[in-house]
Amino acid sequence: MKEYYRMVIELCKQSIAIHQVNPERSLEVLTELEKAITTARIKGLPFDELQELRADVEQLRAMSV
Numbered sequence: 001m002k003e004y005y006r007m008v009i010e011l012c013k014q015s016i017a018i019h020q021v022n023p024e025r026s027l028e029v030l031t032e033l034e035k036a037i038t039t040a041r042i043k044g045l046p047f048d049e050l051q052e053l054r055a056d057v058e059q060l061r062a063m064s065v
Helices: 002-018 023-043 048-063
Strands: none
Touching (some): 002 023, 002 048, 023 048
16 A cells, blocks of 8 residues: 555655646556556455545646646
8 A cells, every 4th residue: 555655645746846747657656546446346455545545646637737
């Protein structure tokens, strides 16, 4: 889980530094989060935090449009 938080934090830091979200990187992060959510669902593990992180990345992407 820690690795997903780091990806989102790095994306946030980058967007603050350049006042824009890197669309390619944010899509990569979203893809990784979706994979993790799917894996958690299949294994019957909790995935609420992953969904929250996905929502954060989607919000960052929406702000940069």
